[in-house]
Amino acid sequence: MIIRFGYVAHALSLWEATPAKTMTFSRYKKLQEEERLPELQRITRLNLQHTLRAIHYNIAHEIPLYRFSSSLVPLATHDEVEWDYITPFQELYDEIGTLVKKHELRTSFHPNQFTLFTSDKPHVTENAVKDMEYHYALLKAMGLHHESHINLHIGGAYGDKSAALERFHENVKQLPDPIKKQMTLENDDKTYTTTETLEVCEKEGIPMMFDYHHYMANHTAEEDLAELLPRFYETWSGYGFPPKVHLSSPKSEGAYRSHADHVDEAFVTPFLKIVKQTEQPIDVMIEAKEKDRALLKLVEGLAAQRGVKRVKGAELDY
Numbered sequence: 272m273i274i275r276f277g278y279v280a281h282a283l284s285l286w287e288a289t290p291a292k293t294m295t296f297s298r299y300k301k302l303q304e305e306e307r308l309p310e311l312q313r314i315t316r317l318n319l320q321h322t323l324r325a326i327h328y329n330i331a332h333e334i335p336l337y338r339f340s341s342s343l344v345p346l347a348t349h350d351e352v353e354w355d356y357i358t359p360f361q362e363l364y365d366e367i368g369t370l371v372k373k374h375e376l377r378t379s380f381h382p383n384q385f386t387l388f389t390s391d392k393p394h395v396t397e398n399a400v401k402d403m404e405y406h407y408a409l410l411k412a413m414g415l416h417h418e419s420h421i422n423l424h425i426g427g428a429y430g431d432k433s434a435a436l437e438r439f440h441e442n443v444k445q446l447p448d449p450i451k452k453q454m455t456l457e458n459d460d461k462t463y464t465t466t467e468t469l470e471v472c473e474k475e476g477i478p479m480m481f482d483y484h485h486y487m488a489n490h491t492a493e494e495d496l497a498e499l500l501p502r503f504y505e506t507w508s509g510y511g512f513p514p515k516v517h518l519s520s521p522k523s524e525g526a527y528r529s530h531a532d533h534v535d536e537a538f539v540t541p542f543l544k545i546v547k548q549t550e551q552p553i554d555v556m557i558e559a560k561e562k563d564r565a566l567l568k569l570v571e572g573l574a575a576q577r578g579v580k581r582v583k584g585a586e587l588d589y
Contacts, residue, residue: 273552274543275513276570276585277336277377278562282325290321291342296349308354311345315356318343319363326370333584334566336377336554339409339419347405348398357412368413377512377554378419379455380406387426388442389435396442407450420515422455422480425463425471432462439471455480457517460488460528465499472506479506482517483542484558488528496545504551514551518542518569519558532560536572543573547589 281289292314299307322339329337346352357364371378386402387395403421410416428435443451457480458468465486472479481503486496507514520535521527534557546553559565566585573589574581580588 272547272550272589273513273582274546274555274587274589275335275377275553276555276557276566276587277329277334277338278557278559278566279338279381280325280340280562282328282563283561284563285321285324285328288321288324289340290318290325291340292318292345293342294345296346296351299346299352311352311354311356312359315344316360316363319360319367323363323367323370326367326376328563329376330370330374332563332567333586334563335375335583335585336379336556337371338379338381338556341380341382341406343409344405348401357408361412364409364412365414368415371413371415377515378415379422379515379556380410380419381422382406384424386423388423388439388446389426389429390442391429391438396445399442400445403446403450403454407453410453416449416453418511420453420455420478421450422457424457424459425468428462432467436467436471440474443475451475451477455515457482458485458489460485462489464490464494465503466491466494469499469502469506473502477506478510478515479503480515480517482519482558483539484517484519484521484528484530487538488521496542497548500546500549500551504549513554515554515556517556517558530558530560533565534559534569536569539569540573540576543589 280291294314302310344356347356382402386399388399390396406421407416410419425439455478456468456472458465469479504514518534518539519530520538522529522531557566570585570587573579573587582588
C-alpha cells in the first residue's frame with residue numbers, strides 16, 4: 272500500500288520563507304492612498320515567491336503533497352479593499368502551476384473556520400461564497416482549478432444540528448458549480464463526526480477529507496473505522512486521486528484537540544494498520560506545528576518499522 276505525504280504551506284527548513292505575510296485593514300488605512308496598492312502588491316509578490324521556493328524544496332525532497340497558504344493575498348476579500356491580485360502576478364501563477372503539473376504534485380487550499388455554510392445569517396454565507404471564489408480564482412490563475420481542492424469544515428451547529436445541516440444543503444447552492452466541484456469536507460474535532468460528515472458528502476457528491484486526530488477526539492461508540500473507511504474511499508471515486516487524510520497528534524492529554532509539534536508515530540500507527548488491511552493507497556497531509564520537519568521525521572520513523580519500505584523522500588510502501 273502506497274502512502275504519500277505532504278505538509279501545510281510553510282517549509283520551515285527554508286530561511287525566511289513564509290508564504291503568509293499579511294497586512295491588517297487598520298494598517299492599510301494608515302498608509303497614504305498612493306502607498307496602499309504598492310504595499311499590497313509587494314506582500315503578494317513575496318508570498319508567491321516564497322510559495323515557489325517551497326515547491327522547489329518539495330520537488331527536491333520528493334514531497335508530493337502541498338497545501339497553499341490561504342493568506343497569499345492580503346485583504347483579498349475585504350469589503351473595502353478591491354484590487355486586481357491576479358493580472359500583475361500572472362507570470363508567477365503560471366510558474367507555480369507549471370511546476371505543480373510537471374512534477375505531478377497534489378495541491379490544495381484550506382480556508383479558515385469562518386468560511387462555512389451552516390449559518391442562518393445571510394452575510395456569513397455571502398462571505399463564504401466570496402472566500403471560495405477567491406481561492407478558486409488563485410487556482411484558476413495557476414491553471415490548477417480542475418485538479419486542486421478547497422477543503423472546508425461543515426461549520427457550527429448553533430444549538431440545532433439538524434437545522435444547521437439543512438441550512439448547509441440550502442446555502443451551498445449559492446456556490447457556483449465549478450467551485451463546488453473542487454470542494455471537500457472534513458470531519459471536525461467537536462461538532463460533526465465522521466459519520467455525519469460522510470452523510471453530507473454522500474448527499475452532495477463531495478469528496479471527504481478524513482482527519483484521524485479529529486475522529487479520535489470526536490466519535491461515537493458506534494463508529495467503526497473499518498466500516499467507515501470504504502464509504503470514505505467511495506467519495507473519492509472517479510476523481511483520479513487517492514483518498515486524502517489529515518494526520519496529526521494531540522499536543523497533550525489536557526490539550527487533546529491541539530496539534531503537537533510533531534506527529535506521534537504510536538498515535539497514528541493503529542490507523543495506518545487498519546488502512547493497510549484495506550489495501551487502499553492514501554495521500555496524507557501532515558498537520559503539525561513543525562510542518563515539513565514533522566513530515567520527514569514521521570516518514571523516517573515509519574520507514575524503520577518492519578515491513579515498511581521508503582520508496583521516495585515522502586512516499587512509503589507500507
